[in-house]
Amino acid sequence: MAAAAWWETLVVAAAADGTGGSSTTVVSICMFTTVLCLCLVAGHLLEENKWVNESITALVIGCIIGVIVFLLTKGKHSHILRFDEQLFFIYVLPPIIFNAGFQVKKKQFFHNFMTIMSFGVFGVFISGAIVSAGCYWLFPKVGFGELGAVDYLALGAIFSSTDTVCTLQVINQDETPRLYSLVFGEGVVNDATAVVLFNAIKDLDISRLKGGVVLKVIFDFLYLFATSTVLGISIGLVTAYVLKALYFGRHSTDREVALMALMAYLSYMLAELLELSGILTVFFCGIVMSHYAWHNVTESSRITTKHIFATLSFIAETFIFLYVGMDALDIDKWRTSKESFKTSIGIFGILILLILLGRVAFVFPISILSNIMSGSSERTPITFKHQNVNEMTPSKIFTHAKVVIWWAGLMRGAVSIALAYNQFTFSGVTSDPVHATIITSTIIVVFFTTLVFGFLTRPLISGMLPHQSRALSRGHSTGSNSPKDDFTLPFLSGDEGASGSGIVLEQAKRSLSMMLERPVHTVHIYWRKFDDRFMRPIFGGPRSH
Incomplete structure (x- = not known):
């Protein structure tokens, strides 16, 4: 009984709004860190499970902790920490994106660069247009239509951002390098494009623009995309030159690791300071650092940087899903929303339908176009890397590959929630019932796609991947899609x-x-x-x- 009372006291203190002083903050962080460790242990124990992955585990544990907090505080609170989009974008997202660029297999990524960019850039515009137009047309039919033009455009960017973590945890990079490269590349470029597009939409003044709105959005997007990329490459090159010229390793490997980490974070924050895309900047900074700077440090620093960046990324990803799960049951948002259950279900159904249609509208056409544009001498259809083409018809191969790519982008994650909070709340709080409905609908969509689609991802891809791929992979190099030396x-x-x-x-x-x-x-x-x-x-x- 004493232990239960002590636990209840801790939970109630942690669930406070954080205005009670530093002691409340310490309790909140302590409890959250404990739950984060629990997620890591649970993820390890469920590693071989066919249906569950770490993102789903963190999301479910977050929900369970939210329910416990809700019950122990007698309905007053349901979260330990409030979801803050600034915390997400400034502290949590950078290590994830940087590690994605730092660990990417550059040969595969750049060999499939045009296809990846087509999926990640054109796909966001196509999907965003479908979601925006669909919401504008269908929301009033279910009794919900009190949003402005910018809000509808923002919804297109919010629900075009994908979360490919579940799929990437299942696809084997060595067995299907091209498929992995396409899914991974699209996921990173998609998030960056969605954020850049979202920022361009937020800067729009519809009342002053009578025509050319689309052209202005495209121009702003291209400007942000190009300048952010150049900034990331420049900072990566500066870091590489400093490490090569000064040779930090002769005195301290700690300085080498620290310089790479700090310069990577500086690239992100500098981009945000200049109102560019920090995601794109830190991603290309990671690619350049792994290509040049990583080879200028000592062997021990290479091993250290590789593991420390991967570890930080892993903790940040787990933190995000746990964070989203705990904040999802924030009772204040659900109380603010005044829509009926029927209307809420209608909004949810519309969003899921538009997400499905948005993926179909560009994945299959771009896949076909990519294969057509490839010359006959280099044609590598969007398919599985080690599939035995003599035993399967080409149409079946194409269908399988396109379905996997389509499925990989159906999940929505923390980026969608962060963008929704950015557009429809102020510091994570809103008193507008319409905006609260959008927030709760976004949370439901993220939960449904992550849990339902995430549960089905491993069985689906296991069935899609050819059984002979593992045996065939032993006789093929993972770089066989790369340009031949001869x-x-x-x-x-x-x-x-x-x-x-x-x-x-x-x-x-x-x-x-x-x-x-x-x-x-x-x-x-x-x-x-x-x-x-x-x-x-x-x-x-x-x-x-």
């Missing part, structure tokens, strides 16, 4: 002694034809030559062979 460079002769205008002209024609047929391979190999000759001598990194 590919003749356009306009560059492999025979130094070749002479004569006829030979040179014939070779130029053949090289031009090859460049037009295999543009991705051509650009990649030219980049490798440029990288070896100019970039790596200055910024570091092993020379490619």
Whole structure:
């Protein structure tokens, strides 16, 4: 009984609004850290479970803790910490995105760059347009239509942001490298695009814009995308040069690790200070650091950075799902919403339908277009890497791959919730019943897609992946989709002694034809030559062979 009373006292103190002083904050953080450790242990014990993954585990545990807090405080509170979009964007999201760029297999990512960008950029615009138009048309039909034009546009960006964590935990990167690269790449680019698009929409003044609204949004998006990318690459190169020129490792490996971590975070915060996209900046900063800076540090620092960035990302991801789960039962938001149960179900159904249609509208057309645009000599249809094409019909292969890519983007996560809070609340609180309804609907959508679709992800992909993929993978290199080393460079002769205008002209024609047929391979190999000759001598990194 004494232990139960002590636990109740702690929970009640932790559930306070945080205005009681530093002791309340300490209790809240202590309890949240304890629950976070519980999530890690539970995730480990359920590692082999067919239906559950760590994100689902954290979400469910968060809900359970929310219920306990709600009962122990007699309905006064249902959360230990209140969800704050500023906390999410400034402290939690950067390590996740940076690690994604730092750990990405660059050869696969850039080999599929155009397809990934098509999914991640054009997909957000297509899905966002469908969600916005669908909400504008269907919400009034269920008795809910008191939103402004900017709110409807914001909903398109909010529900176009995907969460591919569940799918990536199931797909094996070594067995299906191209599929993993497409799903992973789309997930990162999708989140960045959705946030950039959301910020561009927030800056719109509909009352002053009579025409060209779409063009302005596109222009703002392209500006933010380009400048954020350049900033991330620049900071990554500066870090690499400093590490190479000053050789910190001769005195302290701690300084090497600290400099990389601080420069990565500086890139994100500098982008936010300049009102750019911190997600894009820190992602490309991570790619550049792994390509150059990582090779300029000592061996012990390489091992340390690899694991510490992955660990921080893992803790942050678990923290987010636990955070969302605990905040979902915040009774204040549900009390503020005045909509009937029938209207709430209608809103939820509309959002789920539009999410499904939005994915269909671009995944399948872009997949088909990507295969058509690939030249016959380099065509790598969007399919599984090690599938035995002699035993399966091409149509079945295409269908399986497209379904997996489509399914991977159905889950919605913390980015959607953070954007919804940013648009419809002030510091996580709203007194507007319409805005409260949007917040609660967003929470329901995130829970439904993460739990239901997440539960089905592992069985679905296990059934989709060919049973012989594991055996076939032993005989294939994970980089077999990369440009072949024996590919003749356009306009560059492999025979130094070749002479004569006829030979040179014939070779130029053949090289031009090859460049037009295999543009991705051509650009990649030219980049490798440029990288070896100019970039790596200055910024570091092993020379490619």
